[in-house]
Amino acid sequence: MTSTLAHAKIVLRRSSERGYAEHGGWLKTFHTFSFAGYWDHRFMSFGSLRVLNEDRVSARNGFPTHPHRDAEIFSYILSGELTHRDSMIKKGAEGAQGKQFYRMHRGDVQFTTGGTGEPFLSLIGRNRVLKMISQVSHTRSRTKWPEAAVSHQEFCREEKRKAFVPILSPLAAGPEATPAEEDAAVPKIPDTIPIHADFVMGAGIIAPNETFKWNVGAGDVVESKKKRNVYIHLPMTKQGKSKVKLNGREEAVLEEGDGAFVTLVNAGDLLQVESVGEAEAEVIVLDSN
Template identity: 35%
Template structure:
């Protein structure tokens, strides 16, 4: 079975310095029909204006992934981490028992465009943690690279949940296949471009929720950047 979540149907917030599309209920956007999908709780597509960002704030008991599409995102947290997240980077912050952090676009001219992803952890009250890894375009070109997993397989960042995240770039004749175990749920989010999944066309911002399927074909890409969540 497949259910679509079209990009134009998402929640939207314009705070001036921040413009954000919400795939699931978040902050002032509440939609009982879209509270999450399995352990996947949040996908926010954020655009941060130059010289602005999220001031220091706290989180608990959440696996937070940041995936930058354009620009740069500066990160600082109460664990002592300070980094810059760029396109191709995947950052994982396990909030656990509690962490404070900030995220800023320090550019004087360019917007930062990124995806903020929250995954509910399999266990609460873990120690906070941080990890960041880079995945070259060649590793994602015409294929689905594993970028997050419960065991850090294939050099992915480690999330504390039975969830695997793949990222891919597709153009023209590039094709890829993904097979998952029976009983899994799969959430496909197209960050940009156009792409078909099992013959279903998706455009930027669209998502497809699959249950009861184990094989997925990705084709007909036009400047496509896709995230695929394999969930328990």
């Protein structure tokens, strides 16, 4: 397949070169960017994307209560189940599923607005999760932040098998949103999760020999149209059997756990992602200013 974006620069981030850590026997995690005990000055952030961790969590374990301030944290469930419990709710007294207690399954997304830093507790069953953190819009005043909030949203797997499905998009009201607009939480792309950044996330499940195209910047959705920063990640979900090729380039083939920094692209450019492995490839696209 011939590349349609000869001007795009693609630099690979191999899985074997990522940071790695084990915590107490219950968490194994790979770090694309500097995080916790892993530090590499070459990998501090990419556009608005600050953290991309691929976590493997053992059964009946999870992250303790911890605050998040001035950050947007989103977790994409690759396998298993994730249970969120507000720190004010005692275990065993959750009641019906709602805003303060809910369970998520493969393909669902948990989103946390750090806001003022109220703590939340996420209890996780055995699963694999992509955890990402974005830097918020620099124009937003800290005094305008809403209180911390956690939400979740389900995304249809069958739709992901047809094309890239938008997951996150900027808050429609932008950096100067009023409290009422914050509460309404209307995203620029319908049925996505709003984020306080010039950022779009998508996910697709690509069958072998099929090609999906990612519309950089999702058209007119983003503010910064030039020199977008697009990170493409192929999670470890198929025991090494999935593989993708970017823009028809033989030197840009991702195996499971690999990622790619794509630069010199603009809103409206179409990035091609071709599945060239034995199994379907679940691909995550993180597109920011």
